[in-house]
Amino acid sequence: MGTNLTIGKAINAGLRAAMEHDPKVLMMGEDVGRLGGVFRVTDGLYKDFGADRVIDTPLAESGIVGTAIGMAMRGYRPVVEIQFDGFFFPAANQTFTQLAKMRRRSAGKLAMPVVMRIPYGGGIGAVEHHSESPEAYFQHTAGLRVVTVANPEDAYWMIQQAIRSDDPVIFLEPKRRYYEKTEVDTEASIHEVTPLGSARVARPGTDCTLLAYGPMVKTALQAAEADTDHSIEVIDVRSLSPVDYPTITASVKRTGRLVVAHEATLTGGPGAEIAARVTEECFYHLESPVIRVAAFDTPYPQSRLEEHYLPDLDRVLDGVDRAFAY
Amino acid sequence: MRRVDSEAITLQRQGELGLWVSLLGQEAAQIGSGRALRDRDMAFPSYREHGVAWCRGIQPKELLSMFRGASNGGWDPHEHGFHLYTIVIGSQALHATGYAMGVQRDGAVGEDGTAVISYFGDGATSQGDTNEAFNFASVNNAPVVFFCQNNQWAISEPLERQSRVPIYRRAAGFGFPGVRVDGNDVLACLAVTRAALDNARTGNGPTLVEAFTYRMGAHTTNDDPTRYRDKAELDEWKAKDPILRVRRYLEANGLADEAFFTAVDEESDRVGETVRTQCRSMPDPEPLDIFHEVYAEPNVHIDQQRAEFADYLSSFEGAGAEGGR
Numbered sequence: 001m002g003t004n005l006t007i008g009k010a011i012n013a014g015l016r017a018a019m020e021h022d023p024k025v026l027m028m029g030e031d032v033g034r035l036g037g038v039f040r041v042t043d044g045l046y047k048d049f050g051a052d053r054v055i056d057t058p059l060a061e062s063g064i065v066g067t068a069i070g071m072a073m074r075g076y077r078p079v080v081e082i083q084f085d086g087f088f089f090p091a092a093n094q095t096f097t098q099l100a101k102m103r104r105r106s107a108g109k110l111a112m113p114v115v116m117r118i119p120y121g122g123g124i125g126a127v128e129h130h131s132e133s134p135e136a137y138f139q140h141t142a143g144l145r146v147v148t149v150a151n152p153e154d155a156y157w158m159i160q161q162a163i164r165s166d167d168p169v170i171f172l173e174p175k176r177r178y179y180e181k182t183e184v185d186t187e188a189s190i191h192e193v194t195p196l197g198s199a200r201v202a203r204p205g206t207d208c209t210l211l212a213y214g215p216m217v218k219t220a221l222q223a224a225e226a227d228t229d230h231s232i233e234v235i236d237v238r239s240l241s242p243v244d245y246p247t248i249t250a251s252v253k254r255t256g257r258l259v260v261a262h263e264a265t266l267t268g269g270p271g272a273e274i275a276a277r278v279t280e281e282c283f284y285h286l287e288s289p290v291i292r293v294a295a296f297d298t299p300y301p302q303s304r305l306e307e308h309y310l311p312d313l314d315r316v317l318d319g320v321d322r323a324f325a326y
Numbered sequence: 327m328r329r330v331d332s333e334a335i336t337l338q339r340q341g342e343l344g345l346w347v348s349l350l351g352q353e354a355a356q357i358g359s360g361r362a363l364r365d366r367d368m369a370f371p372s373y374r375e376h377g378v379a380w381c382r383g384i385q386p387k388e389l390l391s392m393f394r395g396a397s398n399g400g401w402d403p404h405e406h407g408f409h410l411y412t413i414v415i416g417s418q419a420l421h422a423t424g425y426a427m428g429v430q431r432d433g434a435v436g437e438d439g440t441a442v443i444s445y446f447g448d449g450a451t452s453q454g455d456t457n458e459a460f461n462f463a464s465v466n467n468a469p470v471v472f473f474c475q476n477n478q479w480a481i482s483e484p485l486e487r488q489s490r491v492p493i494y495r496r497a498a499g500f501g502f503p504g505v506r507v508d509g510n511d512v513l514a515c516l517a518v519t520r521a522a523l524d525n526a527r528t529g530n531g532p533t534l535v536e537a538f539t540y541r542m543g544a545h546t547t548n549d550d551p552t553r554y555r556d557k558a559e560l561d562e563w564k565a566k567d568p569i570l571r572v573r574r575y576l577e578a579n580g581l582a583d584e585a586f587f588t589a590v591d592e593e594s595d596r597v598g599e600t601v602r603t604q605c606r607s608m609p610d611p612e613p614l615d616i617f618h619e620v621y622a623e624p625n626v627h628i629d630q631q632r633a634e635f636a637d638y639l640s641s642f643e644g645a646g647a648e649g650g651r
């Protein structure tokens with residue numbers, strides 16, 4: 001049975017299902033209560049679950065994540081919302097020095113089932129600090145799981161899987177795709193849907209593998225459609241930590257080419273890590289170097305320049321062409 | 327300023343601006359405090375301080391350019407004694423404090439000294455940076471004034487979600503004076519801020535000024551306040567409109583006549599017209615601007631990417647408007 005949902009509404013429905021399933025699940029963040037969040041992702045939850053479970057916090061990200069850690073120690077499963085990607089940084093200390101390390105420091109005595117939801121990425125014409133792609137910082141940090149969704153189905157199920165995980169999960173929401181709508185099977189079993197850590201072949205192909213995640217999956221699919229000369233396989237990475245390498249390397253071994261596209265900046269971005277790993281594991285199968293299509297190594301520019309800054313359809317196709325130039 | 331604000335809201339609705347952050351209702355707090363500053367003083371705004379910007383000689387078109395997405399602000403903070411807008415809540419309170427510590431080390435504290443002011447909202451008082459700034463300023467007796475515009479809302483969250491005590495009382499715990507002023511009374515804001523700045527510039531340390539006011543508009547043009555606050559509250563504050571109040575004051579005391587108000591209206595029509603035309607005719611930045619001013623020194627990554635991108639762009643030349651394919 002399916003319901004038509006946008007990505008934003010699917011996350012909302014997933015949060016609701018998680019709160020109904022487990023009374024220990026609660027929401028925390030700025031404006032998540034009465035307003036339902038600036039993107040309305042927690043819409044209606046305050047009304048139905050009350051102020052004890054949907055907490056409008058003071059305006060302090062370090063405070064939000066720090067108190068979520070304490071709540072988790074007390075047996076709760078906090079889902080914190082960071083209002084925009086660029087406002088995660090005040091919480092960096094609590095996230096990197098405390099949240100990520102608590103299990104290891106406590107020799108496994110303390111679980112940290114905290115989910116940090118962050119709307120991320122550009123393309124919405126916003127002012128500074130509202131269009132960042134900080135995933136590489138998280139991917140680089142041991143102890144965090146990092147996932148991101150590209151369609152309503154994954155949005156609905158992955159948020160619930162993230163909440164059930166006993167590890168801290170950074171849950172990245174592609175804000176410019178919040179309003180993309182498709183059918184979601186809300187009746188499936190959480191135990192049968194694709195696991196949280198798996199990549200997904202979004203479009204099969206034979207000549208080149210094109211990796212993307214979050215907001216870039218749609219662009220990658222459009223590029224694969226547009227390139228009528230080649231058969232391109234698109235993989236939605238879904239989990240950036242851990243990365244599902246078996247799915248990726250199996251594809252690359254068949255196609256012999258890999259292009260990785262993301263909105264994060266090039267240097268030290270997820271594409272660099274994936275390229276290194278795929279080169280190690282698929283060296284004899286590669287027909288070309290792994291090509292990265294990423295944002296430039298500059299601060300995110302003012303919005304009138306973002307169409308040039310963000311990898312778009314043409315830039316992705318240019319990357320594919322570069323792979324075929326070998 | 328109110329006219330600039332309403333023009334900007336309209337321009338945003340017409341798609342000329344990406345966003346606008348209205349100062350409606352906070353004009354007295356901003357103009358009063360802004361006029362208390364001396365030329366060499368330094369102000370650190372958040373993102374709503376268009377009235378202070380005006381006092382510091384920033385042209386409205388520079389603010390519009392930021393909210394249009396054509397620049398990141400771009401005025402020279404030193405030239406105007408007015409730092410760029412800071413969007414990450416609370417950050418600028420520490421910058422102001424550090425700047426004030428520099429002023430101290432320059433020996434620029436004294437009778438004719440320099441003072442620094444940091445603006446922020448009620449929500450910002452929850453942020454670690456703001457509280458750290460209070461403490462750094464206090465421990466160093468820095469010549470800084472913390473000017474909090476308590477407009478009673480942080481997006482959808484009312485003041486009770488940020489503070490259980492009146493904001494001005496926080497200062498006591500850090501060891502410096504805090505005062506609350508009627509933020510809709512422009513002359514009171516001028517007097518209180520001037521006294522606080524003079525205290526700072528003469529070496530008597532920081533003050534927290536809480537200007538008690540009200541955000542009469544939406545948080546930004548993206549916001550819909552009907553989702554979280556009552557119209558009755560807004561109506562109550564509309565009656566305390568700071569511009570209405572100053573007008574009544576001038577009239578009651580015979581300080582201005584009808585001709586004065588007509589002249590003000592005419593001037594604001596002219597400003598409105600200028601704002602509209604300047605905004606609509608603002609050119610987009612060049613694509614290669616992306617690579618400008620990232621580092622002081624030449625940088626190999628940037629240089630290489632700029633060159634590659636320039637080649638990439640030129641590969642579309644002659645290929646038609648939609649690009650190369």
Ligand SMILES: Cc1ncc(C[n+]2csc(CCOP(=O)(O)OP(=O)(O)O)c2C)c(N)n1
Nearest residue numbers: 030087413414415447448449450479480481
């Ligand atoms: C560190 C950080 N977190 C969140 C935000 C998003 N945000 C923008 S304005 C705002 C509310 C600010 O309220 P207040 O400090 O009272 O200032 P006001 O907008 O009322 O002038 C929030 C949460 C931000 N800009 N920076």
Ligand SMILES: [Mg+2]
Nearest residue numbers: 447448479480
């Ligand atoms: Mg406020």
